[in-house]
Amino acid sequence: MNSSFAAERLLFTPATPIADAVPTIFAFPNEYSVGITSLGYQVVWATLASRNDLQVSRLFTDLHEPLPAQPELLGFSLSWELDYSNILSLLESLNIPIRAADRSARHPLVFGGGPVLTANPEPFADFFDLILLGDGENLLDDFIAAYQEVRGSDRPSQRRQLARIPGIYVPSLYEVRYVSAEGAIASIQPIEVGVPAQIEKQTYRGNTLSASTVVTEKAAWENIYMVEVVRSCPEMCRFCLASYLTLPFRTASLEGSLIPAIERGLKVTRRLGLLGASVTQHPEFEALLDHLNQSQYDSVRLSLASVRTNTVTSKLAETLVKHDTRSITIAVESGSDRLRQVINKKLTNDEIIQAATSARSGGLSALKLYGMVGIPSEEPDDLEQTVEMLRAVKRAAPGLRLTFGCSTFVPKSHTPFQWFGVNLHAEKQLKLLQKQLRPQGIDFRPESYSWSVIQALISRGDRRLSTLLELARHYGDSLGSYRRAFKQLKGQLPDLDFYVHETWSADQVLPWSHIQSALPQATLLKHLDSAKDYFLPVSDTNPQTADAKLTTARP
Ligand code: SF4
Numbered sequence: 001m002n003s004s005f006a007a008e009r010l011l012f013t014p015a016t017p018i019a020d021a022v023p024t025i026f027a028f029p030n031e032y033s034v035g036i037t038s039l040g041y042q043v044v045w046a047t048l049a050s051r052n053d054l055q056v057s058r059l060f061t062d063l064h065e066p067l068p069a070q071p072e073l074l075g076f077s078l079s080w081e082l083d084y085s086n087i088l089s090l091l092e093s094l095n096i097p098i099r100a101a102d103r104s105a106r107h108p109l110v111f112g113g114g115p116v117l118t119a120n121p122e123p124f125a126d127f128f129d130l131i132l133l134g135d136g137e138n139l140l141d142d143f144i145a146a147y148q149e150v151r152g153s154d155r156p157s158q159r160r161q162l163a164r165i166p167g168i169y170v171p172s173l174y175e176v177r178y179v180s181a182e183g184a185i186a187s188i189q190p191i192e193v194g195v196p197a198q199i200e201k202q203t204y205r206g207n208t209l210s211a212s213t214v215v216t217e218k219a220a221w222e223n224i225y226m227v228e229v230v231r232s233c234p235e236m237c238r239f240c241l242a243s244y245l246t247l248p249f250r251t252a253s254l255e256g257s258l259i260p261a262i263e264r265g266l267k268v269t270r271r272l273g274l275l276g277a278s279v280t281q282h283p284e285f286e287a288l289l290d291h292l293n294q295s296q297y298d299s300v301r302l303s304l305a306s307v308r309t310n311t312v313t314s315k316l317a318e319t320l321v322k323h324d325t326r327s328i329t330i331a332v333e334s335g336s337d338r339l340r341q342v343i344n345k346k347l348t349n350d351e352i353i354q355a356a357t358s359a360r361s362g363g364l365s366a367l368k369l370y371g372m373v374g375i376p377s378e379e380p381d382d383l384e385q386t387v388e389m390l391r392a393v394k395r396a397a398p399g400l401r402l403t404f405g406c407s408t409f410v411p412k413s414h415t416p417f418q419w420f421g422v423n424l425h426a427e428k429q430l431k432l433l434q435k436q437l438r439p440q441g442i443d444f445r446p447e448s449y450s451w452s453v454i455q456a457l458i459s460r461g462d463r464r465l466s467t468l469l470e471l472a473r474h475y476g477d478s479l480g481s482y483r484r485a486f487k488q489l490k491g492q493l494p495d496l497d498f499y500v501h502e503t504w505s506a507d508q509v510l511p512w513s514h515i516q517s518a519l520p521q522a523t524l525l526k527h528l529d530s531a532k533d534y535f536l537p538v539s540d541t542n543p544q545t546a547d548a549k550l551t552t553a554r555p
Contacts, residue, residue: 002063004032008216009268011225015052022144022151023068024048025094025108026075027059029086035060037220039210039228039275040114040136041077046213047140048075053148061086067094073147074108078116081458084124085473087112091127098470100129100172105155111143116458118201119245120413122511123461123469125171130162132169133515134202135231135246139167163195167202170195174514176463182494185462185509199515204231209252209276211261215269224303225265227258229288230276235308237333238344238531239375241412242277247518254284259291266300272323273303280304280311289319298322306331309347312355317362327366327401328359335389336382339375341534343417344527349389356397366401369393373430374409374423377535383429387436394442403443406433408452412459414517416527418510421501422456450479456500457482462511464493 028035057065113132163170177186209228232246302323408426427449437444475481
């Protein structure tokens with residue numbers, strides 16, 4: 001056995017496959033150390049491997065378990081957009097056509113799942129026979145049970161039957177029409193009777209959430225045991241996929257599931273990660289901290305995924321310090337009160353300063369704040385307020401190492417800001433912040449603007465992008481590769497600006513309009529209207545503000 005697999009400590013018991021178990025490959029399109037650190041991948045693998053009617057082998061880009069000669073199912077968990085190129089490479093290495101339309105009965109059914117595909121499967125739709133949308137808890141078993149029913153059928157019948165299962169999306173059974181080759185989508189319709197017009201994304205409503213099924217020193221976070229404390233986030237910042245995509249907000253029961261899960265994990269490791277979009281939002285978070293502050297946990301190293309600003313108390317800081325964590329990360333987005341109202345971030349600069357002083361008095365040595373440029377309606381004055389806020393934090397908590405990580409606003413499907421484009425001035429704004437902050441001793445870490453553009457392209461892409469993605473993959477991972485591919489395909493699909501920078505009209509058919517959102521479009525539009533209440537009067541100097549006001553008008 002490969003040494004990486006041999007180093008694993010399993011927290012579940014794989015089943016012994018029965019004689020005619022379905023030969024299945026479950027892949028993560030990146031290296032083992034990355035894939036095995038994904039809680040989603042771990043949990044799906046354990047779910048599949050716990051069934052005796054499947055014979056599951058794992059596949060990563062750098063290693064794999066012994067693979068079946070004739071797999072019937074091949075699954076991918078996609079957590080990072082650009083890993084799509086690894087999916088295509090893995091398919092090629094297995095001699096499987098990369099497009100579903102070119103596969104026949106001798107090829108496995110290729111399925112995908114994970115946050116990227118659930119948010120917007122369309123740019124990748126042509127590569128998959130089926131895509132599992134939403135929470136895997138019940139969906140995986142429903143899928144395997146349905147597959148067992150159609151196992152002996154021909155490929156078209158299999159697809160047709162599986163498409164009837166709630167949460168299973170079979171892209172080839174939907175026809176997308178366009179206003180013109182370079183225009184928007186005109187309609188998305190199922191091509192057969194019995195195929196649902198709307199695919200119901202699955203939502204698990206139990207109070208036992210996920211926990212690691214494997215702990216290993218070979219993971220990117222060495223020997224970490226992860227528990228999911230909450231799912232989604234009740235704050236609903238209007239740009240936030242982590243909140244809107246997975247609503248409603250759900251919490252793991254403290255006594256019934258969280259503490260027992262933690263006890264199980266700490267039998268095999270002393271490193272604990274509390275995961276979730278907003279872990280401190282758990283209604284019993286204080287009680288969880290009290291539990292972890294007991295002496296038997298003194299040697300446990302604790303990591304928190306994310307923390308809400310106004311929950312950074314001295315007690316939280318002390319707990320982290322006691323458990324070997326020296327820094328904390330909070331997302332503040334902006335120093336401008338107006339922009340925070342635009343995005344629905346219920347936070348004041350005073351609370352940010354209070355969080356910094358609590359972090360320092362609790363013994364933490366570093367604070368990382370996350371912000372964003374290019375928020376719809378942003379004006380130069382808003383950036384100045386961000387700089388001023390950071391100066392004030394530095395003054396209030398001297399000695400605390402201050403880092404400001406800054407990304408560019410990227411529109412995400414199923415959020416109220418899905419209609420906005422990426423601000424064309426964002427790159428300039430990042431440079432401006434850099435110029436202002438570095439001399440103040442604030443460690444400014446901008447995220448690549450080019451990467452934000454590619455993210456936006458995939459985030460709002462439709463099926464026409466599949467050809468472009470194939471081309472860009474051959475040219476390399478840079479924004480230049482995508483531009484080159486657009487040039488080559490001119491006349492066959494809209495240009496980059498359409499997908500990335502344009503503000504879309506509210507009556508435009510969205511690439512994901514056939515996939516059920518957690519909230520109906522009318523509600524998203526109401527939330528968008530609430531954001532616009534805080535827009536400044538149309539400014540000639542900010543084309544995005546003017547554009548947004550015009551084009552998101554009601555149909
Ligand atoms: S608080 Fe954070 S996780 Fe929650 S909605 Fe806002 S940005 Fe998203």
